[in-house]
Amino acid sequence: MLEEVRIRGLGVIADATLPLGPGLTVVTGETGAGKTMVVAGLSLLFGARSDSGQVSRGAEAADVEGTLIVDPDGPAAARCRDAGGTLDDDRLILSRTVSTEGRSRASAGGRSVPVGVLSDIGDSELTVHGQSTQLRLSRPGAQREVLDRFGGAAHQSLLADYAEAFTAWQRAVRTLDELRRDDAGRQRELALLRFGLDQIYRADPQPAEDDEIDAETHRLANAEALRQAVAHAAAAIDGAPGEYDATGADALLGQAARTLAESGDAQLRVLGERLSEVGIQLRDIAGELSAFAGGISDDPDRLAALMTRRAELKELVRSYSSTGDIAGVLAWAQQARGQIASLDDSAGRLEQLEADRDAAAERAERAAAAVTRSRRALAARLQKQVSAALGSLALGGSRVLVEVTDRPAEPGRPVLGRDRSARGATETGCDRVRILLGHGADDEGRPIDKSASGGELSRIMLAIEVVLAGTDPVATMVFDEVDAGVGGAAAIEIGRRLAGLSRSHQVVVVTHLPQVAAYADQHVKIAKRAKGGVIASGITPLDPEQRLDELTRMLAGLSDSDSGRAHARELLSAADHDKKRRKAR
Known part of the structure; x- marks a missing residue:
């Protein structure tokens, strides 16, 4: 207040x-x-x-x-x-x-x-x-609000249940539509992922295979140079006539180690032992060089095969690797398999969403039906009570009719029900509410904005507010x-x-x-x-005397009119008596 x-x-x-x-x-x-x-x-x-x-x-x-x-x-x-x-x-x-x-x-x-x-x-x-309220009353939405206000808490609960069901239904519809719109893109993505996996599956790359191919290709392409390098290194280690002295590094290391061991000095003996260890490593290297020399090949067919394989792997790397090697290709393949599993699941999700949408629509339809039943019952009561109040407001012989009809289904707008039961649905329900004004018992009524003047609209609004006061x-x-x-x-x-x-x-x-x-x-x-x-x-x-002056002015145009003042006093007395009598009821 x-x-x-x-x-x-x-x-x-x-x-x-x-x-x-x-x-x-x-x-x-x-x-x-x-x-x-x-x-x-x-x-x-x-x-x-x-x-x-x-x-x-x-x-x-x-x-x-x-x-x-x-x-x-x-x-x-x-x-x-x-x-x-x-x-x-x-x-x-x-x-x-x-x-x-x-x-x-x-x-x-x-x-x-x-x-x-x-x-x-x-x-x-x-x-x-005021006048703007009366204009709003001419709109069906405002007329529906009047009827809903008349319903009180019980009817508001039905409206809240419907609004919740309508929101859930429309959310399910949007989610389903979005998934369907995305389905073509999903299929294209699936096709690309499967094509890439098929390429990788047929090529069957192995971890670090590209590094191994590079090494073998280098050996095949440079076989003669590698043989010469091995021969020179072996001669230097083992000793051979020609460019190097007859005595090789191995023999010289052995001689140095023995000399230090025989020196009688403890520190030199330690150094001699370390030279002996170097000699052991040198002989191991000589053995590995010998094995390497035995594996050197200049097979042109093998080189051609490796070059072809390397080109195949490089194409995979170019298309699918973010790291520039076979490891990146294998990582992409693993990720692609997960994406395919997720995208394939969308078909099942589509079916589930369709089921969810249908269930939400059924719930909204039941809630809308409950709202409609309530509105039609309320409409009968509201029109009876408002019509009863109109007679004393200079609208005798007139009556208010409250009409609740199905909202027609419109293309592109939400619809509940099927075939003949289909109704247009909004967040406020599936009903159209119209308040009509009829003149006489047989008059079917016309919309109040077309049959009521501004003053009549004011009195209709007042009658409605009096009826709604309790709710x-x-x-x-x-x-x-x-x-x-x-x-x-x-x-x-x-x-x-x-x-x-x-x-x-x-x-x-x-x-x-x-x-x-x-x-x-x-x-x-x-x-x-x-x-x-x-x-x-x-x-x-205004105090009582000032109030009498104001009523006199309103009645007679002059605050000091004797006849107007008498009439004002009489008007105040009658109103006061009427209020006391009604309060005593």
């Missing part, structure tokens, strides 16, 4: 405070005094779109600050805490500032927050009904001149209905009708004042 709202620099309001309390608060004033700015300020405070044109001339910014009394455990308090704000006991302070440059700032609970947070808080705390969790309702085009007995009935609504909600009404204002629990007046050559509007709570 709103406790107080301060408005600064908004339109014609320079700086004014709107005190609010429980029950019915009525806002009156002459045309152009700024009543609309009160509603605009409340709307801004709860996240409405800002407009720099609303800022007062000469002001740098418009500012609205409001104090709410909220349930500390309710949704508004929870949203405030989620955004980092705090409450002072059960009081929540909101603010909204709009600059002349169009910049907008918001705060909740002393913390700067996105404007959307104010809107979220407003969802549970306040609703505004609407919103604490504060604001009505902006919903009594347009109404007078006489109908005006009194509107006041009576608003007063009845204020027993379960805080109701703020901007009105020009004295019959409505007479039912107020709090009456505030907006009036223009001149100060320093500047004209601005102020807000004044």
Whole structure:
């Protein structure tokens, strides 16, 4: 519930405070005094779109600050805490500032927050009904929302179940579609992987085979040079006539070792032993050189075969190795086998996803059917109760019809059911809801936007709000001149209905009708004042005498009219008596 709202620099309001309390608060004033700015300020405070044109001339910014009394455990308090704000006991302070440059700032609970947070808080705390609301009521979506609000918690639970089922179904549909779109690419990737593995399988490369081929190819291509190198090395080790001395390195090492061993010196004996070890290694090398020489071949057929094999392996390396060798080819083959196993599994996954989609669709269809049954039952009750209220609102002989029909299936849009039972599906269900206005018992009704005037729409909206009052969790309702085009007995009935609504909600009404204002629990007046050559509007709570003056002005056009004053006193007395009588029931 709103406790107080301060408005600064908004339109014609320079700086004014709107005190609010429980029950019915009525806002009156002459045309152009700024009543609309009160509603605009409340709307801004709860996240409405800002407009720099609303800022007062000469002001740098418009500012609205409001104090709410909220349930500390309710949704508004929870949203405030989620955004980092705090409450002072059960009081929540909101603010909204709009600059002349169009910049907008918001705060909740002393913390700067996105404007959307104010809107979220407003969802549970306040609703505004005015000409724009009446226009929205002309749209099927808004009419569906009215019916769903009427359903209360039990119906909201069905809607939540359906919304969850619809979301899961659409997620399954998207996942399946994405997999199907990717299937062609999957098949191409599989073909490339299998082609590469087939090439590698047929070539059958072995680890380090490329290094071995390079070594053998080098020997075959350089056989004669290698033989000469081996011969020269062997002659140097073993000794041979010709270029080297007859005595080879082996003999010389042996002679040196013996000389040192026979020297009688311990240190030289150690060196002689080390020379003996070198001699052993030298003889081993000589043996290996002999074996190497025996394996040297200059077979041209073998060389040609090795060159062919090396070209084959190099092609594999070029195509599949990231490391430039056969090890990289073998690593690619191992990875490819894993990818093929994963991609082959996609066919089974496709079948599973199809099953998941069908199961999710069945669940959504069952949930949608439950919502439809609930809406049709609610429609019968809502039209009966709203129609009963219209007679006393100068719409006698008229009745409201609430029609719930299947949403037709449309190409390219979600559809639940098959064949004749197929229905278009949205996140709100598979139904189209229309509120029709019929004149007379036999009139089948026409859409309210085509058969109701602006004043009639206002009264239909008021009748609906009165019926919804018991199920609407919103604490504060604001009505902006919903009594347009109404007078006489109908005006009194509107006041009576608003007063009845204020027993379960805080109701703020901007009105020009004295019959409505007479039912107020709090009456505030907006009036223009001149100060320093500047004209601005102020807000004044009216005491009983001032209230009588204002009602007289509204009735007779002059606050000092004797006949108007008598009529105003009579109007106040009748309204007060009516409220007491209804409260006693």
